[in-house]
Amino acid sequence: MIRLNTPVGLLWLHTNYLLEPRSGCSFSGSRFSFLNKPNSLAIIAAVEPTQSLSNTPALQDLESQLILCRKCPRLVAWREQVAAVKRKAYQDWEYWGKPVPGFGDPAARLLVVGLAPGAHGSNRTGQMFTGDASGDFLYPALYRAGFANRPRTVARGDGLELRDVFISAICRCAPPQNKPTRDEMRNCLPWLAAEMACLPNLRGIVALGRLAFDGVLELPAFSGINKKELTFHHGAFYKLGDGMPWLLCSYHPSRQNTQTGRLSAAMFDSIWQQAHELLKQGT
Numbered sequence: 001m002i003r004l005n006t007p008v009g010l011l012w013l014h015t016n017y018l019l020e021p022r023s024g025c026s027f028s029g030s031r032f033s034f035l036n037k038p039n040s041l042a043i044i045a046a047v048e049p050t051q052s053l054s055n056t057p058a059l060q061d062l063e064s065q066l067i068l069c070r071k072c073p074r075l076v077a078w079r080e081q082v083a084a085v086k087r088k089a090y091q092d093w094e095y096w097g098k099p100v101p102g103f104g105d106p107a108a109r110l111l112v113v114g115l116a117p118g119a120h121g122s123n124r125t126g127q128m129f130t131g132d133a134s135g136d137f138l139y140p141a142l143y144r145a146g147f148a149n150r151p152r153t154v155a156r157g158d159g160l161e162l163r164d165v166f167i168s169a170i171c172r173c174a175p176p177q178n179k180p181t182r183d184e185m186r187n188c189l190p191w192l193a194a195e196m197a198c199l200p201n202l203r204g205i206v207a208l209g210r211l212a213f214d215g216v217l218e219l220p221a222f223s224g225i226n227k228k229e230l231t232f233h234h235g236a237f238y239k240l241g242d243g244m245p246w247l248l249c250s251y252h253p254s255r256q257n258t259q260t261g262r263l264s265a266a267m268f269d270s271i272w273q274q275a276h277e278l279l280k281q282g283t
Contacts, residue, residue, distance in 0.1 A: 056106055058198045063101040066172065066191050072184045075173035082119045082174060096126030102168030102195045103128060109164050109203040109279050110147070111196065111245070113212045115252065116171035116180050123174035127156045128167045137253035137268065138208075145272035164279065168195055170215035185215055193219055203283070205245050206275055207232075209252030216247065234267060237274070239283075246283060248275055 070076050083097025100117045114134070117123045121132030129135035130153050142165065143151035153160035171180040171188045180188075196202060196219070207213040213232045217225070222240055230238055236249040250271040251263040258264075 059101075059106060059195070062191075062194055062198065066101050067098045069099050069172070069191075071187050072173065075171075075175055075180070075184055078119070078176045079117075079123050079173045082123055087120045090120060090124055093124055095124045097123060098126070099172035099191075100126060100128055100169070101172070102166055102192075104162040104166035105164055106166070106199070107164070107201050108162070108166040108199055109201045110166070110275055111199060111202055111205045112165060112167045112208065113192070113205060113216055114167070114169040114208045115211050115215075116169055116178065117174045118178070119174040121174075125155050127153065128169060130154065130156070133255040133258070134253045137258050137263075137265075141253075141265070141268045141272055144269060145276055147272065147276075166195070166199055168192055170212055185211070186218065189215065189219060192216075193221065196221065202245050204248060204275060204278055206248045206250060206271060208250055209254075212252070213247075213249055234263070235271065235274075246278065248278070 079099075080097050083095035086093065086095060100122045114129060117128070118132040118134065121135065122128055122130055125131040129138050135153065139148055139153055139160070140151040142148040142162070147163050147165045149161040149163065150159065169188075170185050170192065172191060173180075173184075173188075175181075175184065192215075205216055207216050210232045216222070217227050217230065221244065225240055230236075230247075232249050234249060234251045238247045240247055248271060250268065251257050253263060253268060256262075
């Protein structure tokens with residue numbers, strides 16, 4: 001059983017796996033717990049308050065179960081094929097080849113959400129936005145804004161420390177041609193919802209790209225929001241409601257966007273500066 005705090009009431013999740021962390025998670029609001037049974041809908045129902053947990057063990061428990069997920073056959077086949085064949089430049093690497101968990105500061109007020117791992121990036125390194133061009137653009141920006149202790153990371157455990165930031169994604173397995181299907185993205189949303197519930201200080205979300213923006217808004221936490229009034233564009237900012245995180249949008253730091261000039265370093269820096277100011281103001 002996992003115990004969660006969430007400000008949004010009852011949530012419905014669909015998953016193939018039973019989530020049973022040793023310890024629970026907290027998120028400002030009322031206490032909740034949920035039990036996910038294979039191939040079933042699981043309801044998060046209110047329970048009596050227990051010890052508030054926003055520590056690393058809760059996220060570690062979640063990660064240990066996320067990496068076992070095999071719900072999407074197409075993604076499982078692709079991630080494992082890529083890990084077995086490998087790119088020539090990375091023949092000496094032992095590819096991760098599993099779903100990639102979110103990571104960062106468990107006390108983070110800011111959640112960064114991308115789309116999916118890169119086949120030879122995060123699918124190789126096992127760490128979000130690590131090992132490809134997107135990460136090479138993201139981490140220097142986070143460093144310049146004070147959200148990271150260094151501007152570069154190449155592997156899990158290489159000394160990168162995120163400050164007040166947790167990084168995750170809509171889809172956890174590398175998709176063929178970097179294009180997960182809508183069903184595949186929806187299959188993954190419960191993992192993001194569970195990570196959010198383990199971030200007790202969460203105040204804001206930065207969505208990197210339109211698909212990440214759309215995915216975030218499909219989370220059960222935001223089911224009551226009138227999404228017709230929310231449109232994606234770089235720099236778009238939305239207050240989603242009392243007790244809910246705000247949402248800030250950026251173009252994705254993909255190689256295509258950065259090399260064509262659609263997303264410049266200055267444009268990207270402005271997003272993190274705005275996020276920093278919003279957190280500073282207590283928004």
